[in-house]
Amino acid sequence: MTLSIRISGRIGRKVEEVFDAVVNPQKLSSYFTTVGGASAPLVAGTTVIWWEKAPVEVKAVDPNRRILFHWDGGTGEDGSRYRTEVEMTFEALDDGGTLVMIAERGWREDEAGRHGTYLNCEGWTQMLCCMKAFVEYGINLRDGFFLSEMRGVPAEAPDR
Template sequence: MNDEQNTKDEQLDELSFTVTGYISKTPHETFEAVADPEQLSKYFTTGGARGRLAAGAEVTWEFADFPGRFPVEVIESIQDEKIVIEGEATEHATAASTRTTFEFSPVDDGTRTLVTVTEQSWRTTVGGAEDAFGNCMGWTGMLAALKAWVEYGIDLREGFYK
C-alpha cells in the first residue's frame, strides 16, 4: 500500500470540505465582492448583508429563501488575501461554531483570482455529513454566483432555492 492510500484510509476527527473557483477579476476586486456587504447582497445574501467582513465587525446575513438573520463572526481579515468567519453551528458540529476560510490567490499575473473556500467543524456522523454536504452545496453556489455577478452582472441566486 502506498502513502497516499494510507492517508485516505485514516479515520477523521471531523468533517471538512474545500471548494474552489477561478474568478476573472483581480484579487482586490474579488475580495471586495465578498467583504463589502453591498456587493455581497447583490448576488449571495438575498435578504441583505450588514457589516463589512473585517475582524471584530458585527455582521449579519439574511437570505430571502432561508428566512432569518444569521450572525457572522469575523475572526480574521487580510485585505485581498483571506477572510475567516465563524457561524453558529447545529448539534452536528464538533464546536459551537463552524469555521469558514476564504482565500484569494492571484493567478495569471494577478488578472484572475483562485478563490478557495474551506469549512470545518462537522462531526463524522450522518447528521454531520448532511450538514457539511448541504453547506458544501451552498458555498459552491456562492462561488458560481460570485463569478456570474462580478464578471457578468448576473444574479444566479434569484429564484434558485424557491
C-alpha cells in the same frame, strides 16, 4: 478528526475586485445573501448578520488574501449547538484572474454533521458560481432561483 469541505474556482477579475465582492455588504447581497442581505462589511473582530438571522463572527481579514470567520455549524446529535470555521483565500493569478478557495471545518462526526457538510458544500459551490456570474457579468443567478421566492414566500437562510 472533524468533517470538512473545500471548494475552489477561478474568477476572471483582479483579486481586489473579487475580495471586495465578499467583504462589501452591498455586493455580497447582490449575489449571495440576497434575501435579508449582509448587515455590515466583514471586518475582523465584528459580528455580521447574513440573511437577517445568521451571525458571522469575523476572526481575521487580510485584505485581498484571506477571510476567516466562525458561524453556526448546526446541532449535534446530543442536541447541543456548535460553530464551524470558514476560511476564504484569494490568490492573484498571472492571467489577471483570481483563484478563490473556500474551506469549512469543524462539523461533528455524526449524521447531522455529515448532513451539514453536504449542504454547505452545495451552498459554497453555489456561492462561488454566483460570485463568478456577478463579478464577471453583473448577473444575479439567485434571482428567481428558489421556489419559495417564486411563490412569494421569502427564502430562508441556509439551514444553520
